Amino acid sequence: MLRRNIPDLLTLGNLACGVLGIAFCVQGNPVLATWMILLSALLDFFDGMAARALGINNPHGKDLDSLADVVSFGVLPGFLAYSLIAPESAVWEGKLWLLGLETELGLERLALAALVVPAVFSAYRLAKFNHDTRQTENFIGLPTPAHALFWVGLIQGIDQGIWYLVASPLIVFCLIVVFSMLLLAPLPMFSLKLKQKGWKGNELRYTFLLGCLPVLLWLQIAGLALIMVVYLMVSLVSAASSKPSH
Numbered sequence: 018m019l020r021r022n023i024p025d026l027l028t029l030g031n032l033a034c035g036v037l038g039i040a041f042c043v044q045g046n047p048v049l050a051t052w053m054i055l056l057s058a059l060l061d062f063f064d065g066m067a068a069r070a071l072g073i074n075n076p077h078g079k080d081l082d083s084l085a086d087v088v089s090f091g092v093l094p095g096f097l098a099y100s101l102i103a104p105e106s107a108v109w110e111g112k113l114w115l116l117g118l119e120t121e122l123g124l125e126r127l128a129l130a131a132l133v134v135p136a137v138f139s140a141y142r143l144a145k146f147n148h149d150t151r152q153t154e155n156f157i158g159l160p161t162p163a164h165a166l167f168w169v170g171l172i173q174g175i176d177q178g179i180w181y182l183v184a185s186p187l188i189v190f191c192l193i194v195v196f197s198m199l200l201l202a203p204l205p206m207f208s209l210k211l212k213q214k215g216w217k218g219n220e221l222r223y224t225f226l227l228g229c230l231p232v233l234l235w236l237q238i239a240g241l242a243l244i245m246v247v248y249l250m251v252s253l254v255s256a257a258s259s260k261p262s263h
Contacts, residue, residue, distance in 0.1 A: 025075065027064035028085050031057045035089030042096035048176050050097060051169040051238070057089035058162050065210075083143040090161035091139025094168040095132040098193045101175070102128035102186040118186065127186055131193045135164070138197040145201075156206040159199040163206075163245050167196060170241030179239045199249070205256040206249070221255055 038053030064082065104121040118127055139161050151157060171192070174180030183189065209222055216223060225248065232240040232247075 024064045024067045025077075025081060027060045027067060028081050031060040031064065031082075031089055032085035034060065035085065035093050038089070038093045039096050042093070042100050045100075047097050047100040047172050050093065051172045054089060054093060054165050054169050055238075057085075057093075058166060061086065061089070061162060062210075079147050083147055086143055086161050087136070087140050090165035091143075092136045094165050095135040095193070097168045097172050098131040098135070098189055099128045101172075101184060101189045102131050104128075124186055127190055131190050134193055135197045135200075138200045139164070142200040155208045158202050158204060159196065159206060159249065160208075161200065163248060164196050164200060166241045167245035168242075170236075170239050170243065170245065174236070174239030174242055177239055179236060180242060204253060206252040207255060221251075225251060 034053040034057040038050035038057070041047070041050040041053065061082070102124060104124045118124055142158060142161060149157065171180055171183065175184050183192070207221055207225075209226070228247075229240075229244050232244055236243065
């Protein structure tokens, strides 16, 4: 009985990490919350792997996975963005005089919008994903874990002073809107999940993963922000090059 429930337990662990991450954001510790996203992503990777390895196909598994992902990779990134924009944020400097956001009320409204947008877009994407037969091997639109990992890298980089220049409320809000829209954009994205271990058929995946290593060694966790941007660009270039010419 326990063996059959192992994938579900991993998925619930993903959900629990997402909830803890939200709690850490509320407590004013978004950096600690990013570690919860990393742990959620790890559990999200292994729950599917465990289900395939054990030959388990629970009908509710995909729905449970999406519910957990909405919290960990949709709601939690919104809280991270909120923590960067809110008036009491320690990383905020300067005022946005020309946009009427120079008051605490203006910044609070912008922060609330940043909180809501990724949750809404992520929920809609995951609901569509469960019934989209075109996304069995690769993705259409930015995957929710990739979106969340971008914010992990950004928060860690701002904390370390690497991405400090993008800590402006306006830039953060624009990033949350753009990346949320990419979740639903009809853009082909390659999957990093390996269906087989060999090089053939996985050339792009292995090349991309090997290219990530020096970035992570150089920037550490903060490098995830750059890696997710490169992932987006490589996906688009790969899709464009694979289109048949007329």
